[in-house]
Amino acid sequence: MSAGRVLILGLGPGDAALRTPQSTAALAEATDLVGYGPYLDRVAAAPHVVRHPSDNREELSRARHALSLAEAGRVVAVVSSGDAGVFAMASAVFEAVEAGDPAWRRLDIAVCPGISAMLAVAARVGAPLGGDHCAISLSDNLKPWPLVLQRVRAAAGAGFVMAFYNPLSRARPWQLGQVLSELRTLLPGDVPVVFATAATRPEERITVTTLAEADPALADMRTLVLVGSRETRAIAREDAAPWVYTRRDARTR
């Protein structure tokens, strides 16, 4: 058995104070860093560490590359933003393990959790995830668009607070707009909506608005969009953005 390892880790949303000591320790052990280029750029590493940056959308070949390096005895950190298990590299690695060389099942693979975008954004605006909630990727790269809409309808109808990842793409700029239109038929217009881009980073941009007034143009590919439930409230404040939180209690409707 090789002494190689795969350490799949999330850097958190951006602020270094939100990276766990476990992920920091994993990075210090790594001989090789594998990941999307801009995420690797966030990692300071010793000069002997080999960087293998790759483009977006190459998750599966990147995963296979990491597994091959580990098989050859390297200690490979597979680096994601946020939490590696949420719409990020961890699933791709295990997909590659399942479909790949049976020897890969004997590799030492560990996942280090991270502060996900959803948790980071929630903390910045208050406590919108205090009630039942869900995370939905609006990308239709890997699932059909009607399924995305079906999930959005089911979640809104049952009273979940919703976090939307990948709200739109260059190829399909209409995705978030269609979801918001659909939601306006299911939920009151005063439900709070949060647009958060680059949360906790110097260029952070957060807008708190309502479902009636939510403008999809506030989102780009890096934006997380939170849509509240009927239990989500905005607390007005003087000289500051409102707090947004979801009440702990809920009623049948």
Next chain:
Amino acid sequence: MSAGRVLILGLGPGDAALRTPQSTAALAEATDLVGYGPYLDRVAAAPHVVRHPSDNREELSRARHALSLAEAGRVVAVVSSGDAGVFAMASAVFEAVEAGDPAWRRLDIAVCPGISAMLAVAARVGAPLGGDHCAISLSDNLKPWPLVLQRVRAAAGAGFVMAFYNPLSRARPWQLGQVLSELRTLLPGDVPVVFATAATRPEERITVTTLAEADPALADMRTLVLVGSRETRAIAREDAAPWVYTRRDARTR
């Protein structure tokens, strides 16, 4: 305006390596610690720091107490396990702010996110949250049981991976069993199910099983239960528990 502050923070699941530097720094600033007794016991603090432990289920009075202390100029850390915003103290604090003294809206309140139980458990078993997913509290203390069941049905029907918090209580030991029975009518019996108690702590106990074989007796009040979707897979390994992950792609059914 008072110089008091409220710092609402999550300690993470248990392992100190999963507590963020931001939460550690917040604890170092605090003059007062407010929270459920067993969580405060996990915090080492200087001798001058005043501890205000309280019982479970006293969230709202605990929140008011923290706000009053901050109004009097104290720096109060409100301590939760996991992430403070997920079925924990952050919502209770904002509920108290909204219903309370208007002066409380001018207090300096900050939320520090934490590694939630759901993210910690997912990392321990692989990547079950790689697809769309939701978090549901099965407690009916604050919402009617039919609403809990409605949300479970909606989530399973639409293909969400589900994380169940508060799966049962001493007063209502039947909750999780009823949910699992309901899910067996909606999902294939081979869908992976994970029971995780005290994840990342020395006494951690994790069981990977299937929906057909899931035994509610594996859960107690501290257990997080993950139920997969049709895209969730278990990868068998020699001499180790299977990896569990959710495929990134999904199909309409």
